[in-house]
Amino acid sequence: MIQEYLKLHEQEILEDLFSLLRIPSVSSDAGHHEDMxxxxxxxxxxxxxxxxxxxQILPTAGNPVVFAWKKVNPNLPTVMVYGxxxxxxxxxxxxxxxxxxxxxxxxxxxxxxxxxxxxxxSFMHYVAFxxxxxxxxxxxxxxxxxxxxxxxxxxxxxxxxxxxxxLLACDYVxxxxxxxxxxxxxxxxxxxRGLAYWQLEVTSACRDLHSGIFxxxxxxxxxxxCKLIARMQDDSGRIMILHFYDDVENxxxxxxxxxxxxxxxxxxxxxxxxxxxxxGEAGYSTIERTGIRPTFDVCGIWGGYTGEGTKTVLPAKAFxxxxxxxxxxxxxxxxxxxxxxxxxxxxxxxxxxxLTYLHGAESYVCPIDLPAYKAAEAAYTKVFGxxxxxxxxxxxIGVVAVFEKVLGVKSILMGFGLExxxxxxxxxxxxxxxxRTGIETITEFYGxxxxxx
Amino acid sequence: MIQEYLKLHEQEILEDLFSLLRIPSVSSDAGHHEDMxxxxxxxxxxxxxxxxxxxQILPTAGNPVVFAWKKVNPNLPTVMVYGxxxxxxxxxxxxxxxxxxxxxxxxxxxxxxxxxxxxxxSFMHYVAFxxxxxxxxxxxxxxxxxxxxxxxxxxxxxxxxxxxxxLLACDYVxxxxxxxxxxxxxxxxxxxRGLAYWQLEVTSACRDLHSGIFxxxxxxxxxxxCKLIARMQDDSGRIMILHFYDDVENxxxxxxxxxxxxxxxxxxxxxxxxxxxxxGEAGYSTIERTGIRPTFDVCGIWGGYTGEGTKTVLPAKAFxxxxxxxxxxxxxxxxxxxxxxxxxxxxxxxxxxxLTYLHGAESYVCPIDLPAYKAAEAAYTKVFGxxxxxxxxxxxIGVVAVFEKVLGVKSILMGFGLExxxxxxxxxxxxxxxxRTGIETITEFYGxxxxxx
Numbered sequence: 001m002i003q004e005y006l007k008l009h010e011q012e013i014l015e016d017l018f019s020l021l022r023i024p025s026v027s028s029d030a031g032h033h034e035d036m037x038x039x040x041x042x043x044x045x046x047x048x049x050x051x052x053x054x055x056q057i058l059p060t061a062g063n064p065v066v067f068a069w070k071k072v073n074p075n076l077p078t079v080m081v082y083g084x085x086x087x088x089x090x091x092x093x094x095x096x097x098x099x100x101x102x103x104x105x106x107x108x109x110x111x112x113x114x115x116x117x118x119x120x121x122s123f124m125h126y127v128a129f130x131x132x133x134x135x136x137x138x139x140x141x142x143x144x145x146x147x148x149x150x151x152x153x154x155x156x157x158x159x160x161x162x163x164x165x166x167l168l169a170c171d172y173v174x175x176x177x178x179x180x181x182x183x184x185x186x187x188x189x190x191x192x193r194g195l196a197y198w199q200l201e202v203t204s205a206c207r208d209l210h211s212g213i214f215x216x217x218x219x220x221x222x223x224x225x226c227k228l229i230a231r232m233q234d235d236s237g238r239i240m241i242l243h244f245y246d247d248v249e250n251x252x253x254x255x256x257x258x259x260x261x262x263x264x265x266x267x268x269x270x271x272x273x274x275x276x277x278x279x280g281e282a283g284y285s286t287i288e289r290t291g292i293r294p295t296f297d298v299c300g301i302w303g304g305y306t307g308e309g310t311k312t313v314l315p316a317k318a319f320x321x322x323x324x325x326x327x328x329x330x331x332x333x334x335x336x337x338x339x340x341x342x343x344x345x346x347x348x349x350x351x352x353x354x355l356t357y358l359h360g361a362e363s364y365v366c367p368i369d370l371p372a373y374k375a376a377e378a379a380y381t382k383v384f385g386x387x388x389x390x391x392x393x394x395x396x397i398g399v400v401a402v403f404e405k406v407l408g409v410k411s412i413l414m415g416f417g418l419e420x421x422x423x424x425x426x427x428x429x430x431x432x433x434x435x436r437t438g439i440e441t442i443t444e445f446y447g448x449x450x451x452x453x
Numbered sequence: 454m455i456q457e458y459l460k461l462h463e464q465e466i467l468e469d470l471f472s473l474l475r476i477p478s479v480s481s482d483a484g485h486h487e488d489m490x491x492x493x494x495x496x497x498x499x500x501x502x503x504x505x506x507x508x509q510i511l512p513t514a515g516n517p518v519v520f521a522w523k524k525v526n527p528n529l530p531t532v533m534v535y536g537x538x539x540x541x542x543x544x545x546x547x548x549x550x551x552x553x554x555x556x557x558x559x560x561x562x563x564x565x566x567x568x569x570x571x572x573x574x575s576f577m578h579y580v581a582f583x584x585x586x587x588x589x590x591x592x593x594x595x596x597x598x599x600x601x602x603x604x605x606x607x608x609x610x611x612x613x614x615x616x617x618x619x620l621l622a623c624d625y626v627x628x629x630x631x632x633x634x635x636x637x638x639x640x641x642x643x644x645x646r647g648l649a650y651w652q653l654e655v656t657s658a659c660r661d662l663h664s665g666i667f668x669x670x671x672x673x674x675x676x677x678x679c680k681l682i683a684r685m686q687d688d689s690g691r692i693m694i695l696h697f698y699d700d701v702e703n704x705x706x707x708x709x710x711x712x713x714x715x716x717x718x719x720x721x722x723x724x725x726x727x728x729x730x731x732x733g734e735a736g737y738s739t740i741e742r743t744g745i746r747p748t749f750d751v752c753g754i755w756g757g758y759t760g761e762g763t764k765t766v767l768p769a770k771a772f773x774x775x776x777x778x779x780x781x782x783x784x785x786x787x788x789x790x791x792x793x794x795x796x797x798x799x800x801x802x803x804x805x806x807x808l809t810y811l812h813g814a815e816s817y818v819c820p821i822d823l824p825a826y827k828a829a830e831a832a833y834t835k836v837f838g839x840x841x842x843x844x845x846x847x848x849x850i851g852v853v854a855v856f857e858k859v860l861g862v863k864s865i866l867m868g869f870g871l872e873x874x875x876x877x878x879x880x881x882x883x884x885x886x887x888x889r890t891g892i893e894t895i896t897e898f899y900g901x902x903x904x905x906x
Contacts (some may be wrong), residue, residue, distance in 0.1 A: 013677055026762060028760070057639045088764060088766075091758070091760065092661075132627050172841070195765070204728055206726060207548075207726075208877065208879065209726070210848065211778070212646060212846070213743060214851050215743065215748040215778055215847055216734065216742040216746055216747075216750075216778065217739040217742040218728055218744045222682075222750075222773070225754075226678070226682035227679075230679050273658040273667070274659025274660075275657060275803070276802060276803050276805065277803035279668045279801070279804075281669065286472070290666065290668065290670045297664045297668045297765075298663060298756075300756065300758035301675050301678075301679070301754055301755065301757060302754035302759040303753065303754050303755075304752050304754060305544070305774060306774075307481065307482065307542055309480075309481035309811070310481060310606065310650045310774065310812050311541055311753070311774070312776055313753070313878075316750075318688065318754065319759070320675070321763065322763075323664060323668075325669065326670055350729050359763050394667070394668060395665030396765075416851065422660065424764070425660050425661040425766075
């Protein structure tokens, strides 16, 4: 039984996970290149130990992919586990209560960058896989594909899939990189939003100027940047990029009714996040706003004097990182063009405005009558004692759209994250009970698979 | 003759100036407290060497004041030289071509933070004073008041003046902390703008959030901060704080005509600053916009992810440093209140908006029929070979309003800065020829004084 296996090997399992968590594999920072290679090598060692027949570190245009294959029987179906070994930057450091890359167990949680996203979650597949290999009870062939660029929108993965189409051939992809509604409301993500991400730069003079001597006659790039950003959404929260909503999927009344049945406590949500009120596009509920509607968020902004006290300056430049989350039928490349045209249209002629498209990802929908979805549903029902709700979530995992497009397979998003895991934030963590329950559910999924395929 | 004196002592004079420039006396950063004390002590030594009868370092609520007094004859008038020994922060470091606190002479300029503002300019008074002491040709009593908080709006100086009203008694204040129109268009500043400065902070959730999971339903503090800033000015550049313009001085048509006669090459201005076009309040010229009209400038902004590449995050907080330049009759405290009310009115209720008033300074006007102004005018005319133009400039030196209010004396703003000096910016510098010409003009001012007083 998996429960006994976990108890028996707990020490070793956690030590193996910690060996991954200790590596600062931050993909968005070129300074961490060596750490990416170390992290890939660490996964290679683990997958060999688990019982894979072959493990390879394969080059891509960016960070390498770790690929593993357990060949049980060519007549059986093949499941491919997808995960990523890169993590988000740990900043701001000062808000962490523990060291981001010194994982610790405290109060029943694993604390550290990647504890959930996605080292913790993909490591649960490793444990289930190792258990099934060791107990000789794998009912299918299993592949692992672990990439190192998910947090920067997987720029190399599509090309990698095209080049290794045969090697990656499979019937379903399993992904644990999403979250559940709550610990006692299990859910499976059936939709993900896409993403388009830009940097916007406004330049006025060729150097910082004295705001007294030049202020009022020379445009201030921060004032101008703020005006541009303010023109991205109207007062009702609608995005004002022209034709932005043209391809947005109109969700049926039936699905809207299903969405409205998802248990959701808005007051609890507000309390948990410490917000005065929710806020978003007029005419939509919180679940709709984060699930079926696109968004516009400034992820970062900077310019001028940001130190202690006062400094009067008319800065030369101001910068912002802009992102939109996209819903089914919106294409990131199309949105990229629309944004370019809109910025061109609204940019004032007395400053230089530079828009750089940095990354994109496509949205995804998983039908709930898919056999593998049903196997996952049965596994959750057995382990959690409740049937999991199918929900569309707001995050983006561009690769599931790539797997569909290039490999022709659907992904099952068996995510075990919780909102309190603080992924992408300081004090990322993963509860030990969810770590164990997730491993049980994944193990059970393999058990259920034969009933549905 | 002062020219010969300068040639003979050039080495020593520059070495003395460099001893001031080497001290990072950044008043806005509490970490530089020791440097403030070192800089005051350095000035004390210099003024003793120059021949002052008494030199004192006097405490204030903040950084100390250096006070010096040369008592020539109690029946003669007294001139007080005002300057400041604090400097602006050197950031951004990466744009400096030399070390900000390692002054060097290159291409006929002195390079370093404070080379002009205000160590360089106040040091010119020191040299002229020393020469006049040594040659026994001082026609009046002279005091020096050097403060260490000008760049943070002189928070302690008013109280200091009140407490030392008798010690500081004088007939005129001389200030060299402004600039001229250009090297061949000498000018004397007859007006300065006031200032009000705030920090604005927008808080949404209690921690950074995943922009995919929460984006669209939880307000983004950067989006909201930008919207607030965008609402500070309308499309014509008019400031929208209610009643902001109520006290703005209506400049007479006669003065407007004088302003329009100031030689000004808009194309050259644009080329020098590298801007596509000037931009400001509709209906006013560049000289008017920087001289007689108030402004709204964001001096700094920050929030979210500002590193390399992409990070999708819905940040918890966003910050901005806001400033307005004020014109005669506008009072910084009144503007502070108006801003507070306006922000309260426009702030959305779903985020926390915190406005902190950081500093203020009052505007100033110097009448051009003042005897001491006429002496300065005569000195410029003799040394530059041209009559200096009286101009209202956009900068703020709050203390001149304090001197008027507390000591009942007017200040003569004999500034020798040039736009190319890059004060408050990287690569601050001061041309050696202006350093010498300024010392000659100040010396000549003392010579002219007896003709006008």
